[in-house]
Amino acid sequence: MSVLYDLAAGFQVALTxxxxxxxxxxxxLGTFVGVLPGIGALAAISLCLPLTYYMLPVHGLILLAGIFxxxxxxxxxxxxxxxxPGTPAAAATCIDGHPMAKKGRAGQALFIVTLSSFFGGxxxxxxxxxxxxxxxxFALTFGAPEYFAVMLLGLVAASTASPGSPVxxxxxxxxxxxxxxxxxxxxxxxxxxxxxxxxxxxxxxxxAMAMGLFGIGEVLSNxxxxxxxxxxxxxxxxxxxxxxxxxxxxxxxxxxxxxLLGSWIGALPxxxxxxxxxxxYATEKRISRTPERFGTGAVEGIAAPEAANNASVQAAxxxxxxxxxxxxxxxxxxxxxxxxxxxxxxxxxxxxxxxMFWGLVASFWVGNVLLLLLTLPLIGMWVRILSIPRQVLYxxxxxxxxxxxxxxxxxxxxxxxxxxxxxxxxxxxxxxxxVAPVLLGYILGPLVEENFRRTLFISxxxxxxxxxxxVSITCLVLSLVAxxxxxxxxxxxxxxxxxxx
Amino acid sequence: xxxxxxxxxxAELAFAAFLFALGAISxxxxxxxxxxxxxxxxxxxxxxxxxxxxxxxxxxxxxxAGASGSIERRxxxxxxxxxxxxxxxxxxxxxxxxxxxxxxxxxxxxxxxRLNLVQAALLALALSAMGYVVFxxxxxxxINLLGDLL
Numbered sequence: 001m002s003v004l005y006d007l008a009a010g011f012q013v014a015l016t017x018x019x020x021x022x023x024x025x026x027x028x029l030g031t032f033v034g035v036l037p038g039i040g041a042l043a044a045i046s047l048c049l050p051l052t053y054y055m056l057p058v059h060g061l062i063l064l065a066g067i068f069x070x071x072x073x074x075x076x077x078x079x080x081x082x083x084x085p086g087t088p089a090a091a092a093t094c095i096d097g098h099p100m101a102k103k104g105r106a107g108q109a110l111f112i113v114t115l116s117s118f119f120g121g122x123x124x125x126x127x128x129x130x131x132x133x134x135x136x137x138f139a140l141t142f143g144a145p146e147y148f149a150v151m152l153l154g155l156v157a158a159s160t161a162s163p164g165s166p167v168x169x170x171x172x173x174x175x176x177x178x179x180x181x182x183x184x185x186x187x188x189x190x191x192x193x194x195x196x197x198x199x200x201x202x203x204x205x206x207x208a209m210a211m212g213l214f215g216i217g218e219v220l221s222n223x224x225x226x227x228x229x230x231x232x233x234x235x236x237x238x239x240x241x242x243x244x245x246x247x248x249x250x251x252x253x254x255x256x257x258x259x260l261l262g263s264w265i266g267a268l269p270x271x272x273x274x275x276x277x278x279x280x281y282a283t284e285k286r287i288s289r290t291p292e293r294f295g296t297g298a299v300e301g302i303a304a305p306e307a308a309n310n311a312s313v314q315a316a317x318x319x320x321x322x323x324x325x326x327x328x329x330x331x332x333x334x335x336x337x338x339x340x341x342x343x344x345x346x347x348x349x350x351x352x353x354x355x356m357f358w359g360l361v362a363s364f365w366v367g368n369v370l371l372l373l374l375t376l377p378l379i380g381m382w383v384r385i386l387s388i389p390r391q392v393l394y395x396x397x398x399x400x401x402x403x404x405x406x407x408x409x410x411x412x413x414x415x416x417x418x419x420x421x422x423x424x425x426x427x428x429x430x431x432x433x434x435v436a437p438v439l440l441g442y443i444l445g446p447l448v449e450e451n452f453r454r455t456l457f458i459s460x461x462x463x464x465x466x467x468x469x470x471v472s473i474t475c476l477v478l479s480l481v482a483x484x485x486x487x488x489x490x491x492x493x494x495x496x497x498x499x500x501x
Numbered sequence: 502x503x504x505x506x507x508x509x510x511x512a513e514l515a516f517a518a519f520l521f522a523l524g525a526i527s528x529x530x531x532x533x534x535x536x537x538x539x540x541x542x543x544x545x546x547x548x549x550x551x552x553x554x555x556x557x558x559x560x561x562x563x564x565x566a567g568a569s570g571s572i573e574r575r576x577x578x579x580x581x582x583x584x585x586x587x588x589x590x591x592x593x594x595x596x597x598x599x600x601x602x603x604x605x606x607x608x609x610x611x612x613x614x615r616l617n618l619v620q621a622a623l624l625a626l627a628l629s630a631m632g633y634v635v636f637x638x639x640x641x642x643x644i645n646l647l648g649d650l651l
Contacts, residue, residue, distance in 0.1 A: 051640065054640050165562070165565055167558055167561045167562050167565065168562050168565070170558055171520060171555060171558035171559060171561075171562050174524075174551050174554050174555045174558060175520065175523065175555060177547075177551050178523065178524075178527045178548065178551050178552065178555065181527075181547060181548050181551070185534075185544035187542075187544070188543065188544045190534055190535075190544040192530070192534060192544060192545075192548060193527075193530060193548070216583075216586070219582070220578075220579040220582065220583075223575065223578035223579060223582065223612070223613075224574040224575045224576060224578065224579055225574065225575075389615065390613075391609075391613045391615045391616040391620075391624075392624065394582075394609070394613075395605070395606050395609050395616075395621075395624055395628065396628065398582065398585070398586060398605065398609070399602060399605065399628045399632065401586075402586060402589045402590070402593075402601075402605065403598075403632055403636055403642070403644070406590070406593060406644070407636065407640075407642045407643075407644070410643045412590040412591065412593065412594065415586065415587075415589070415590035416587070416590060418586075419583055419586050419587060419590075422583070422586075423583065426579060427516050427519075430508055430512070430513075430516075430572070430574060431512070431513045431516050431566075432569065433516075433562075449547045452542075452547075453542045456539055456540060456542060457540060457541065457542075459540075460540045461538065461539030461540035463539075
């Protein structure tokens with residue numbers, strides 16, 4: 001009952017007019033960037049971080065979280081209409097969503113993905129409410145070795161599970177860890193990699209780095225690519241979007257399975273909504289009696305991945321808020337944002353700042369309801385957003401990046417840092433190096449180092465301290481598995497391919 | 502100017518070499534900061550270890566270079582946009598928001614065939630007006646419309 005009492009107190013925070021307005025702004029902006037292919041949620045979140053300095057911390061987090069899950073709702077629009085995922089998490093929706101659009105069922109596809117997304121989000125929030133308090137209580141028993149092991153698992157899993165080469169993913173994670181070393185060493189006070197710049201003594205500015213990698217880098221790579229196909233000229237009326245009874249019935253169980261899978265996968269370190277969506281899609285295809293329909297416009301192929309990616313987005317908050325360890329880059333950024341606002345995410349958050357925790361959780365529900373109410377009636381507007389000419393859109397984004405980065409410290413040095421990271425991010429996208437592990441490594445780097453050094457300091461240099469508890473042993477073994485498994489699987493698939501000629 | 506260039510194995514190898522060099526710099530500096538002892542790890546131990554690991558991973562990534570074939574990309578827009586951002590940074594304090602944004606949009610228009618100079622100037626004015634309302638009036642950011650010219 002105390003959970004319900006806490007949740008009710010959270011709604012008192014989330015239903016104030018300021019929180020409602022901010023949540024509305026966040027989900028609208030999230031849907032906007034989600035609809036637009038190529039502009040990810042992280043770019044928008046990093047753009048808005050400086051704005052949160054002028055808000056209450058809980059309102060700032062409601063805004064950033066709203067952008068994150070709003071983007072998942074919006075991302076399916078371009079997947080269905082253009083066959084281009086708005087965010088990587090909506091790539092699975094392209095497989096059956098676009099064939100549905102080609103058959104003249106785009107409206108029905110958009111209706112089904114919106115309801116599935118809402119359902120997935122609600123299931124994951126209930127799981128968050130149920131499991132967050134006991135998990136936080138369990139995490140209170142963690143010491144430095146456990147924190148080091150859990151963070152290592154998050155880093156390794158996120159790097160090797162990212163799309164493409166695991167070697168490149170790991171390289172980017174290590175690069176991020178090195179960027180995280182820049183600044184003053186907290187233990188000895190020594191300056192590291194500051195290159196003589198006073199501006200770097202506090203480390204690389206998080207906003208400059210994120211906006212460079214995810215904002216400038218994405219704009220540059222979009223500019224370098226060929227034109228996207230033209231979107232449809234008009235939206236759909238609600239009547240045109242209603243699915244048939246058969247379509248509605250076929251999408252219920254896939255949405256339930258996708259929600260549960262997404263909630264489970266999202267709470268694991270290093271996974272994220274893309275993996276959740278693809279696993280949900282593969283599961284539906286595997287258990288279907290007519291798997292040959294998949295890829296030709298099967299409603300199960302859009303309901304399951306959309307429920308899964310939204311569920312995983314909400315579930316990703318479980319480790320971030322309860323243990324203080326983010327599972328992916330967006331959560332790492334949220335963690336960074338909390339630290340900037342003076343909030344210490346972790347097991348103490350629920351008991352020490354219950355208004356913050358439960359207010360944020362309640363805002364997830366508010367945000368999901370807002371998204372449900374906004375997405376379908378405003379589908380015409382979201383379709384028109386796809387028509388914004390890039391000669392207007394990209395200068396606007398770059399302008400917002402410039403002002404946003406400059407506003408943090410009123411220092412142009414940060415803009416030069418953002419440009420440097422923009423170039424690196426552009427090169428990464430050209431050569432298919434995943435960008436997200438860099439940010440994860442950068443944020444977790446100082447924490448990993450601190451807990452590693454603290455463990456060895458307390459144990460007087462005895463490495464057995466790292467395997468002194470079941471939690472740390474489990475995480476270290478899983479890290480090893482995450483490190484070894486992808487190359488082995490790759491080797492196996494190469495051998496199989498060679499054997500097939 | 503807006504032609505597509507084939508980007509292949511050589512460019513990817515150059516990026517892997519860049520990562521290798523970053524790893525080497527990290528390891529070299531880490532050694533200089535001091536490695537310390539196991540029970541009292543120095544500030545250089547982590548940068549040294551991470552640098553060595555990055556060198557190894559960069560070498561492995563270099564072996565994968567060119568595996569997916571060459572890609573075609575336009576590099577001209579990127580090359581025009583980045584100087585625009587740098588100029589915005591250099592001009593925001595002395596010239597202010599309007600001037601810096603004008604230069605940014607003009608640089609962008611050099612790379613974007615569908616945005617002529619007049620349209621770029623109009624876009625810059627619109628962005629400056631939006632910036633004034635949202636950031637200067639709304640959030641009271643320390644940015645001037647005309648910078649030190651005022």
